[in-house]
Amino acid sequence: MFPYLKGKIADTALVRHCFCAIAIILVMACDRSAQIKLAAPTNTDIQEIIDYYKTNDPAKSVIALQSHMPPPAIDKTFRASIQRQLPTTVTSLQIENLALRQAALVVLDPVLSLYGRNRVYDLIIVDAPAPMMMSDSGVALVVTTGMLRSATSDDELLGYVAHEIGHEYFRDYSIYSRHLIQLINDEGKEPVLTRRMAENMAIIELQCDAFAGLTLTDLGYQPSAFISGIERTAHDFPNYSTGFHPPAAERRKVVEGILPAAALSIKPRQSKAFLRLKELLAERQQAAQK
Numbered sequence: 062m063f064p065y066l067k068g069k070i071a072d073t074a075l076v077r078h079c080f081c082a083i084a085i086i087l088v089m090a091c092d093r094s095a096q097i098k099l100a101a102p103t104n105t106d107i108q109e110i111i112d113y114y115k116t117n118d119p120a121k122s123v124i125a126l127q128s129h130m131p132p133p134a135i136d137k138t139f140r141a142s143i144q145r146q147l148p149t150t151v152t153s154l155q156i157e158n159l160a161l162r163q164a165a166l167v168v169l170d171p172v173l174s175l176y177g178r179n180r181v182y183d184l185i186i187v188d189a190p191a192p193m194m195m196s197d198s199g200v201a202l203v204v205t206t207g208m209l210r211s212a213t214s215d216d217e218l219l220g221y222v223a224h225e226i227g228h229e230y231f232r233d234y235s236i237y238s239r240h241l242i243q244l245i246n247d248e249g250k251e252p253v254l255t256r257r258m259a260e261n262m263a264i265i266e267l268q269c270d271a272f273a274g275l276t277l278t279d280l281g282y283q284p285s286a287f288i289s290g291i292e293r294t295a296h297d298f299p300n301y302s303t304g305f306h307p308p309a310a311e312r313r314k315v316v317e318g319i320l321p322a323a324a325l326s327i328k329p330r331q332s333k334a335f336l337r338l339k340e341l342l343a344e345r346q347q348a349a350q351k
Contacts, residue, residue: 101311110264126275133178164341165218171282173226182201186205187203195225204221220282242262270315
């Protein structure tokens with residue numbers, strides 16, 4: 062998938078822009094004290110991101126994003142290798158429910174189709190309470206039942222998936238940043254360098270938020286609905302890891318700072334497909350309680 066990468070980077074799982082080590086903490090409670098202590102992006106960092114992505118013409122920005130998307134991961138051998146390497150924490154909790162999976166795909170389709178990923182990502186729904194979504198190398202898109210249950214609108218779920226597609230868009234940044242973090246850990250574990258590189262990853266997360274905000278605005282959805290979901294999750298699950306994600310307040314500042322005021326006033330919607338997804342989730346939960 063990344064033929065221009067050489068040596069150690071190309072030979073490791075670092076080419077996977079969403080990393081299996083993170084997958085474990087996404088679906089299980091963890092001790093925050095064990096995480097790298099990240100400093101929040103500075104006001105200068107945030108303002109520079111806003112200045113770079115700010116636009117009165119989100120549609121023009123999205124056309125540019127579409128033109129620079131990497132080619133979809135369609136190689137069968139590569140896709141099979143990614144599926145084999147998914148952590149057991151994910152695969153052991155996977156739900157085999159075709160109707161639920163299809164209903165979720167219908168809700169997510171506007172964003173997936175916009176970037177030509179509607180027939181590319183393999184959607185995996187896992188039974189876990191924390192609202193989480195992650196992607197792996199443009200192949201697997203993993204979402205928890207906790208996220209599907211807690212989402213209040215199409216807009217919220219579409220924001221999450223747009224953020225994940227953003228990771229595919231910014232994959233090179235993540236690959237090399239991850240490689241440097243691993244190199245630092247292998248060679249000397251210097252905490253300052255490790256923290257600095259982790260902070261770079263947090264900035265990439267903000268770039269993915271900007272990607273999501275522009276995408277949802279172009280499609281006519283509420284661009285900050287997924288930030289509201291992130292804030293709700295932080296309140297309801299305070300002991301779950303956030304990985305390299307910066308504080309929700311910083312993420313909201315970026316999304317709201319790059320877009321016209323009219324876009325932020327759009328009311329989130331609940332489509333028939335979204336309501337059907339909720340019905341299937343409720344039916345499954347009721348069946349499990351019997």
